[in-house]
Amino acid sequence: MSLPVAIQLYTLRDEMEKDVKGTLQKVKEFGYDGVEFAGLYGYSAAEMKALLEEIGLMPVSAHVALKDILADMENVIATYKEIGCEYIAIPYLPGDRRPEAGDFDSTIADIRKIGEECKKQGIILLYHNHDFEFAKLDDKYVLDVLYDSIPADLLQTEIDVCWVNVAGVDPAEYVLKYTGRSPVVHLKDFVMKSRQKPAKLYELIGIEDDEKTEEEDFSFMPVGYGVQDIPGIINAAEKAGAKWLVVEQDRPAKNNTPLESAKLSRDYLKTLGY
Numbered sequence: 001m002s003l004p005v006a007i008q009l010y011t012l013r014d015e016m017e018k019d020v021k022g023t024l025q026k027v028k029e030f031g032y033d034g035v036e037f038a039g040l041y042g043y044s045a046a047e048m049k050a051l052l053e054e055i056g057l058m059p060v061s062a063h064v065a066l067k068d069i070l071a072d073m074e075n076v077i078a079t080y081k082e083i084g085c086e087y088i089a090i091p092y093l094p095g096d097r098r099p100e101a102g103d104f105d106s107t108i109a110d111i112r113k114i115g116e117e118c119k120k121q122g123i124i125l126l127y128h129n130h131d132f133e134f135a136k137l138d139d140k141y142v143l144d145v146l147y148d149s150i151p152a153d154l155l156q157t158e159i160d161v162c163w164v165n166v167a168g169v170d171p172a173e174y175v176l177k178y179t180g181r182s183p184v185v186h187l188k189d190f191v192m193k194s195r196q197k198p199a200k201l202y203e204l205i206g207i208e209d210d211e212k213t214e215e216e217d218f219s220f221m222p223v224g225y226g227v228q229d230i231p232g233i234i235n236a237a238e239k240a241g242a243k244w245l246v247v248e249q250d251r252p253a254k255n256n257t258p259l260e261s262a263k264l265s266r267d268y269l270k271t272l273g274y
Contacts, residue, residue, distance in 0.1 A: 002273050002274045003234070003237065003238060003242060003243070003244065003245050003274060004033035004034060004058070004243075004244055004245070005031075005032055005033055005034075005244075005245045005246075005247060005266065005269055005274055006032060006033060006034035006035055006036050006058070006060045006061075006244055006245070006246045006247070007027055007032050007034075007035055007036065007246065007247045007248070007262055007265075007266075008035075008036040008038060008063070008186070008246050008247065008248035009023075009027075009035055009036065009037055009038050009039075010038035010063065010248065010250070011247070011248055011249045011250070011258055011261070011262055012027070012258050012259065012262060013038060013039075013258075014258065015258060015259060016039075016041055017041065020041050020043065020051070021051060021055075023259075024051065024052070024055050024057060025055055026259060026262075027057065027262065028055050028056055028057055030262060030263045030266045030267075031266050031267075031270060032057065032247075032262075032266060033057070033058055034057055034058030034059065034060040034244065035052070035057050035058070035059060035060065036060050036061045036062065036063065036089075036184075036246050036248075037059070037061070037062035037063065037080070037083075037085070038062075038063045038091075040079075045079045045080070045082035045083045046082065048083050049082065049083045049084055052083070052084070058084075059080075059083045059084040059085045060085065060086065060087065060184070060244050060246065061080075061085050061086065061087035061088060061089055061126065061158075061184060061244075061246075062080045062083075062085050062087075062088050062089065063089050063090075063091035063128065064076060064080075064088055064089070064090070064091070065090075065091065065092070066090050066092075066093065066094075066097065066107075066110065066111070066114075069088070069090070069114050070110060070114070073113075073114060073117050074117060074121075076088075077114075077117055077118055077121050077123055078121060080123065081121050081122065081123050085123065086123065086124060086183075087123065087124045087125070087126050087156075087158075087183065087184060088118060088123055088124075088125055088126070089125075089126035089127065089128045089158045089184070090111060090114070090125070090126070090127050090128065091128045092128070092130065093107065093132075093133075098132065098142070099135070099137050099142055099145075100135075104137070104142075104145075108145075108146060108149045108150065111125070111127070111146070111150060111155060112149075112150050112154055112155070115150060115154030115155045116154060118154075119153060119154060124156055124183065125154065125155050125156070126155070126156050126157065126158035126183070126184060127143075127146060127147075127155060127156075127157065127158060128158040128160055128186065129143050129157075129158075129159060129160050129163055129164070130160065130163045131163040131164075131166045131167040133146070133167075134164070134167035134168070134169060147178070147181070152180070152181045156181050156182070156183055157178045157181050157182045157183075157184075158183075158184045158185070158186055158246075159171070159174060159175050159178065159182060159185055159186065160186040160188055160248070161174075161175070161185065161186060161187060161188060161228060161233050162186070162188035162189065162190050162220070162228070163188075165190075165227070165228060166190070166192065171228065171229075171233050171236075172229065172232045172233050172235070172236035173236070175233065175236040175237055175240050175242075176236045176239060176240055178240060179239065179240040179241060180240070180241050181240075182237065182240040182241065182242050183241070183242060183243045183244065184242065184243065184244045184246055185233070185237040185240075185242045185244070185245055185246070186246050186248050187223050187230065187233065187234075187245050187246065187247050187248070187265075187269075188220065188223070188228075188247075188248050188249065188250075189220070189221040189222065189223045189224065189225055189226030189227070189228045189230065189249075189265075190218065190219065190220050190221055190226045190227065190228070191218070191219050191221055191226050191227055192217070192218045192219075192227070193217045193218070219251075219253050219254065220249045220250050220251050220252075220253065221249070221253050222249060222253065222256070222261045222262075222264035222265040222268065223247055223249075223264075223265035223268055223269060224264075224265065224268030224269070224271075225253070225264065225268070230268075230269075230272070231272060234272065234274065245269070245274065247262065247265045247266070247269075249261045249262070249265065
């Protein structure tokens, strides 16, 4: 049986802002099995759970900013548990939470604390990487330091294969490295001119920087339309024991809408039997 496929709804954030139900119906129509949240758009846990049941989509997981979880840990986790999510993922570390800020131990301690509360409530905490976690700290990748510092029963991986590749690391090999600890794998494709990372890369995902990155330098692509070896990555995900593949495209490629991009990714994965 092939792995089920979900979509990270950040991909469709503008559509979700305008029409939550209509967007989720489109997601189902495209053939996605589940969703990963990036906000609830004013819906209560009960309302969102009922809507997903009506449409026939599984609530897989949710991306929640570290500061937002810490501000109301018990209730935030309980909200997504009530919806039916099996996982919550920390999606990103701002600059003041990274090793270069000088107190990475406190970041690790806070993530561990969240993992403990997740375990208590019966939900699994994940960490979703970008490329900056592949800087070295004590001769190890920062991402490996994080996973080595917190046991697997409190923190598992959500490896974003785009950012692994951007960092110059083989995505399939890295997924296999965390066999047994990789329940959710983020499928993301891209093209990058001359493999040189643009200086303002994170502006492309709406997190940092105001200056416009030249589109031809780097572009997110529908899954199967970029440089990634998607069949190899999925094979690695299966060997590593993944339970879900999650499609994410931070911005549509030129001449595509977010919905068109989501459909292209799903249609491609169907050609592979997923």
